[in-house]
Amino acid sequence: MELSIEIFILATLAFGLMAYVIGRLHKQLGSIMTILGSLTIFGGIAYLGFTGGLTGETAYLTFTQFEISEFGLFFAIIVSFVFAMVSFFNPFFIKQYKYPALYSMLFMFSLAGAIGVFFSSNLLYLFFFFEFVVWTSLFLIPMGRSKKAASWYYGFSAAGSFMLLFAILMIYNANNGSFHISGIGSVTGTTQIIVFIFMSGAAFTKLGAFPLHIWLPKVLTNAPDPVSAVFSGGLEKLGAFVALLAIVNMGGIGFIIPSIDMYFGQMIIATLGALTIVFGTLMAIRQDDAKKLLAYSSMSNGGYILVGFSMLTSQGVAGGLYHIVAHAIASTAAFLAIAAVARVAGTTKMKELGGIIHKMPVTYMVYLIAIISMAGIPPMGGFISKWMIFQAVIDKGMIFIAIATVFGSIGSFLYVFRPLAALFLGQELPQFKKTVKEAPFFMLLPMIILSLLSVYTGVLPGVIIDFINKIFVDMQLNYNIVMNGFAIEGYTSGIEGVGPSLLNPLLIACVFGVGVFVAFLIFIVLKKSKKIDLMDTYTAGNFVYTEEHLHYSVDFYAPLERLYEKYIHIMKNFYKSLANKVREFGAFMKYFFFTNKPEITVFWIVALMVFLLWGDVL
């Protein structure tokens, strides 16, 4: 069955408009439309994608051309899957929004834009869809808590997308007048360097990587809960897509550094990626708001993707791609879990929450599996991608990047555990005893699917590794990941007699299962323990009656935070001062040029004439 991708984009737009029209009549129905819409789109793309039924010819949107590429399909499936899962939450959150119908429409429009970006082969119309996503998602943010986040978001993503535009136009100029996507590869000399710098700039802004990350925590904290899930799971992958084009598709940039045989350009990207990881982890550890913490975690995971891509080895790039899948699933699940809690408890501040597990155990399990994958612990998908990225980093022998990646993964244990302990576990606060109840079935369904997927990608990586290999073939990169049986082969060492380092996730899962079974046996065999109330705890001496005093969730990592407390606002202050400089420049010009006295104009006229004649006469 053949269907052009253009039909899908138009269908999504049509769904959006339908959602708007129905949304005006009845809020809930409108948001249910978004569920139907995104599910059909995801189903369609995934099914046709795998059976090769997608074609690129355009009947209606004649000004642009589409081309079904493997990596386009890869991203499209992930993003539409994330949209589909998150759309399940829309009906439950629609009541909080000022413009519910508009919300559903823009939700579908940003999906349409994203799909457009991944499949368009004409660079200018890649930018067209890129900008389309920016402004449609822009109006989703203010529906949440703060209004300032929207202008920060637009400022950074406009800067990013205009950098992308400048790069595209440089390519257009270099390949004398062609916008085809293959033009990226065929750029050489200084234009290649300029294009590389600007495109990675665009990727950095969209991914929220180090130098340009200020908007990510602001937006993901203040946007409505489903929107932040969509942002961190889906829209961030646009940045990864551009990063793939910029870093991998263009090949090495600049001279090769002999000791670690890496291109200079890629080295810079890797270092910035490492800084993103470290900065993201440090900031995440000290956050009190769960959503802000997850925002910084998706920032640091973005750093992993960048480090992976910039290794330019099969392990590295595959690790990056795999990490995109694992991170998309894990962070969407985590955000949805926090959203479920926020819907019922009203706040995501860890200070005010505690002991949600007793009323929402399933959400807790979903969140547990999500953070295990985000921290990169074995049975889950995150481990495999981090393992591959470590392999690549060590194979290149890059010590400082290695330190950053290790610090990032160990640090992720800390910051993922913090919401677990403060939000879910610990004393059950009285005010939540009555109000909090388990999320309804339709909210649990996507979360459970995401967790199962997390486990699946962790245990049986076969399908995704084949897809990644197909991408490498499609992008004419001579990379390949060897799979023998269920194990992934790491890089082969120089020393003979020593086989390649193997990772058999299925085996690890079984062994872990066996271990847990044995522990369970031990537990069951022994005497049954008496269940006692949570309040009845071993407190030396004085007895405490109120739950709040027995719940430790305020500044959880105090000793660690004290170490770097002074430096956390460097980047934010830098951008604030930049904005102020523009404002001061504007105010000065206003004061200087726009007084009520006409002599300013005459003065400048005389000045310009003197300036011209001076050169001419003398």
Added chain:
Amino acid sequence: MIEILMNIGFGLGVATFGFVLQTAMGGINRKIAARLQKRRGPKWYQEFIDIFKLLSKRATSHGWIFDFGVIMALGGIIGTAMFMPITSSIVAFEGYDNFFIFVYLIAVGMLGMAMSASGSGNPLASIGVMRALTTMLAYEVPFMVVVMTIIKLTGTSSLTGIAVAQQTGDFNWFMIALPLGFIVAVMSLMGMLGKKPFETYIAPAEIASGPMVEYGGKQLGMLFIMHEITIFIEVSLFVHLFLGGAETIIMFLIKYFIVYAVLNLVSNVLGRFKIDQVVTFFFKWPLFFAVVQAMIAIHLGWVI
């Protein structure tokens, strides 16, 4: 399929051997420490007695997460131990004993224990967990840098591969080949084992023995088993990485005893760090030496 079952059985055997070995070693070292303090110290099998006494007691539980956490912790550690090679030939799963599996599966154990500790409702447990995780962050990073140097040099990340590399003479023992790395590894190992200078998170004197405060009866017993097997994993990891593994079990036992005894002696005479001192300490000198060692080994290629 049978062959996999055989391997799993063999793995379980390795795990129990680990548990028995470490508990015995624990007892013996208790006696050595006592001799240091001019007293006789308890019998060498004292630790066995403690564990089995605890397992037989009837205990209290703070809800399903409290128990599920303990099971997951012990299960994770047993799973990790199953992968551990005893000697370069005796290993449960040929070729799959990847170094990263150990680091991350220990994390599963840690996470399980932390989860149940926080689930117990006692704030002291949560503080203990917080301290454990912070210390882990501190000692793990320098250790990983050194191990990465080793992996870069030997080219493989499987433990048997590294052990074989040291035995077959390509490299002599990394204890000698990478002196600075070895020192850093010792310090991290003491952090891992929770020995004296870095044991703020489980020290009884600090906050009622940290995370374990709410446990009793079988849960505490299971956690003790988990603790013993963790020490076994970490010490044998150290042995394989730095002391060239072992051809025969006896060699392995001797090396194991030497490492564990020396560590115990050193830790008995030292004081105890405050938590943020641990982090600053590990990120100051050990990390510096680890980086210097890595630079020398990888980029300049000076390996003794």
Added chain:
Amino acid sequence: MLQFAAIILLMLGLYGLLTQRNVIKIIISLNILEIGLNLFIISVGYFEGGLAPIFTSETPANPNFVDPLPQALVLTAIVIGVGTTALGLALARKIYQKYGTLNLDEMGEN
């Protein structure tokens, strides 16, 4: 010579605009500027020994007239000057009605 005088007048007009604070004086300096300009326009068309561009009974056979076009242009320029000055003065009177003063500095910032 006439052209230099015209340019100097132009510059005086500009000087007036640069320094004067009184509304009427600004209008006057505008006029000076326009007069200078008109003088300049006229001077463009003149040449030594040129005749006035009017046919009379005494005009010689093929007369070399002065260039008549600038004179036509200056006619228009003068009337435009009158138009803008009339409007300026009307505005000056409205300003006086509103602010009670004609000095720009005393009008405050609004």
Added chain:
Amino acid sequence: MKNFLALLAALGLGVLIILSLQNNTLFNEYGEDVTGRDSEEYGDREYGEENPASGPANIVTSIVADFRSFDTLGEITVLFVSSLGVALLLGGTKQKRLDLGFHPNFMLRIGSKALFGIILMTGVYVTIHGHLTPGGGFPGGAMIASSMLLLYLADDTFRAKIKGFKILESVAGSLYVLIGIAGLFFADYFLENFLNNGVVGDLLSAGIIPLIYVLIGLKVGSEISGVIDNFLTEEVV
């Protein structure tokens, strides 16, 4: 200090302009022969010639009213708009004469009436002979208005009938445009001189041009008088 700096800048600029115009080879010096320009064609006729291309003896008038009469049309629109503007700004429903504290004695009031006639006559003369002698619609109109100004100044209670000026102004303006449109329909160019040019130098020569100049004279006269009236009166409040 600021004034001195401004003077310095202005004069310096003047000197610079003069110098640059001087050493600019293309710029013909003042008083240099300019006979080679296109504007020769404006005057290719002689005195007494029968029906030449452009009728009026005064070449400037032929440019103003015939060759570039579109400029003049624009010209009177400018005056029309500014007088309208002044009326809009200052004019009100009921106006009374501004009391400037100057009360002329009896002699001046009567004497000015006599002088008024003479000035008016010269104005009309200048307008009518626009195509023969220097002058024409604009100076003539100004003279007509100055006669009106004389009456205003001489007699502080005098107020002309503004209504009449408005009608005169509007009729003259529309007639001018209608002539132009008539030129378009009768002789396929807007504002073309479709009448016979007669003999150069006669009073009744140069087709529609004297007619246009008379209309312009009346229009300019009425507009400027309207402006004078607006300035010398204030709204009855």
Added chain:
Amino acid sequence: MSAILLIAVPLLAAFISILVKKVSPYLLLLVSLFALVYPFFMDMSDVIIGGFDSPIGINLVVNKFALTSLIAVNGLFFLVVAVNIAQYKKLSSILLVALAGLNGLLLTGDLFNLFVFIEISGIAAYLITTTNKKPLQTFNYLVAGTVGSSLYLLGLIILYNMSGTLNMADMATFVEGNGMYTLFPFLLMFIGLGVEAKLLPFNSWVKGILGHSNNLSGAMIASVYATAIALVFGKLLAGVFQIEGTLALIIALVLGITILAGEAMAYASTKAREILLYSSIAQAGIVILLFTVGLGAWATFFAIANGVSKFILFGVVNRLTEEVGSDEMDQLKGSFVNNKLIGVSFTVAALSILGLPLFFGFVVKMNSLIGFFEPDFVSNLPGGNFIFPIIILVASVIEGVYFVKLLTKLWYKDSDVKVNFTPLFKYVVVVLAVALIVFGLFQGEVEELVASLINPGGVFIWN
């Protein structure tokens, strides 16, 4: 039917309208409708006035460019008049003269005639701004305008002295060879027109006029006059002017600073009208830049798109300020909550100015930027081909930030102020917004429309 009627008929109506005061508003509506419809029927030949061809007489240039600009300007004029005539009956004859002046501006082929029409439309503009009840600001505008036009005339006369002709086409051929002599007169003419086109050092009047604008004067100055002046100035820059040497440096500096400073000033201001006026200064700078550099065709449509968007933005903001009393952003917040239709069209206009997809602004901005990157493109301004696109892009980022701030304040804050817009205004604004979207979607047709303005060699046809 020759194009001269476009000027003659409004003039005739103006002269008649002062007699019959009562009927003049309807006359104005009728004539401006005629001016909008007539260009579609008139024949496309150059018009000679008074029977004498170009070197001696005056001719009107009627080509595709003139036709497009006429339709755009007359269209916007008709909309402004239709929406505001009920409130400003007194100004109908002045508006008629303004219409004649604007049409004359766009059509005339003679440089001195252009000066006359600049004066006509200028004085009409001064009178329109007197409705703001701010005589001092109008006075400043008058002084600046007069100085500007006098300098333009001075430059023109110097050029006449050198070339001997006043006609644009002949002047262009004269200037072709000896560009280096004509630097000073062209600077004078650039300054003269720069004052009207709101370029930075000369536009101190803009804040006074547009800052206190009302429904009529705001829309008229910001959209109708801005588009007309930009197109005429562009025609001169593309055709007649020969820009090189220090003149090119000055023009590059002026344009660069206008664009960047315009955006910075808008970013620094908190009053809604001030934001819009500084953004229109920057947009004017971009349009003039595109004309100077030779991308005339797309510059025309950039000016028209900007004109349409500014019509909507100024119309809405002025109406809100009239109701709310002050145009401070915080007072206006939440005013779209209870009139969504106006809000949506306002957002469409704002997003089109930012150049976001699906809107006409995107098509125009992208193609103009692509113009800079054509392989065979050589910019006559110093600083290579890529410095100006960077300036435009940086400016659009700053522009984006303050527009988003404005939009979020207007949409997402809730306030009790209930502003009612006249149904006619709503209808007009929605139609324009839909036009912006339709033009944005059908990019193929827009490109064909633009192609007609360029001769096969890619050079912008201006006469």
